[in-house]
Amino acid sequence: MQIRGKVALITGASSGVGAATARQMAMSGARVMINFCHSEAEATKLTRELQADGADVALFRADVADDQQARRLVDATQKQFGALDVLINNAGTTKFIPFSDLEAATDEVWREIMNVNLLGAFHMIRAASDLLAQGESGEIVNVTSVAGVAATGSSIPYACSKAALNTLTVAMARTLAPKVRVNAVAPGFIDGRWLRKGLGDGYDRAKQHHEGQVPLRRVSQPEDIANAIMSIICGSDMVTGQVVVCDGGMLLMDPMGPRA
Numbered sequence: 001m002q003i004r005g006k007v008a009l010i011t012g013a014s015s016g017v018g019a020a021t022a023r024q025m026a027m028s029g030a031r032v033m034i035n036f037c038h039s040e041a042e043a044t045k046l047t048r049e050l051q052a053d054g055a056d057v058a059l060f061r062a063d064v065a066d067d068q069q070a071r072r073l074v075d076a077t078q079k080q081f082g083a084l085d086v087l088i089n090n091a092g093t094t095k096f097i098p099f100s101d102l103e104a105a106t107d108e109v110w111r112e113i114m115n116v117n118l119l120g121a122f123h124m125i126r127a128a129s130d131l132l133a134q135g136e137s138g139e140i141v142n143v144t145s146v147a148g149v150a151a152t153g154s155s156i157p158y159a160c161s162k163a164a165l166n167t168l169t170v171a172m173a174r175t176l177a178p179k180v181r182v183n184a185v186a187p188g189f190i191d192g193r194w195l196r197k198g199l200g201d202g203y204d205r206a207k208q209h210h211e212g213q214v215p216l217r218r219v220s221q222p223e224d225i226a227n228a229i230m231s232i233i234c235g236s237d238m239v240t241g242q243v244v245v246c247d248g249g250m251l252l253m254d255p256m257g258p259r260a
Helices: 016-027 040-052 067-081 107-133 156-176 193-213 222-234
Strands: 007-010 031-036 057-061 086-089 138-143 180-187 243-246
Touching: 007 016, 007 067, 016 031, 016 040, 016 086, 016 222, 031 040, 031 067, 040 057, 057 067, 067 107, 086 107, 107 138, 107 156, 107 180, 138 156, 138 222, 156 180, 156 243, 180 222, 222 243
Parallel strands: 007 031, 007 086, 031 057, 086 138, 138 180, 180 243
Antiparallel strands: none
């Protein structure tokens, strides 16, 4: 897809991967709807910065876990820009719970994580599917995680939600073809607020350990994941139903550790 002039909707775009993707999309000439749920100040700052740079962007608050709010978000995008070509499901949440602490993974935790990470993405796809199919070609990219591939990450509910999102990606690729392509990007360790907040004082130690273990010897920046998302959108139109891992080689890590 040639991105210039296209309309993109990015959920959870106030910071991190969502914000980095919004910047790249906008600077590539796309018209962008920036969605946020909680971080209004950050989302507003990003929107104003992009507008100051001449980008055609707008801002809309919605909790994608709520079906009606998801539908209003899609409607607002159509009213603002008149179309929708790209949907990036980046909104997500988690709780940092050791896998061994089964009692801490309460039903409430499960519902909160699954409602945002899985059901929220489904809400957005369902609400946007007809609009995406009206153009020459529609694109959906779900931001999942290597946690959904290797059953790792911040908690068991989080890993399961991302594994389910991987499955949803494949199911929707079959369902929405041939008018809409559906793919996913699965990041590993990303340097940013999400892990800094979740790991607290242990963040620097975890980051250094990770950098010493992964084959590429560094962790991802949000821009690295945005690059992967852009490569799917702007690359071959023959790719659909794929989960593209972007983790610096995390899934290739030698269980015996580096020997060089």
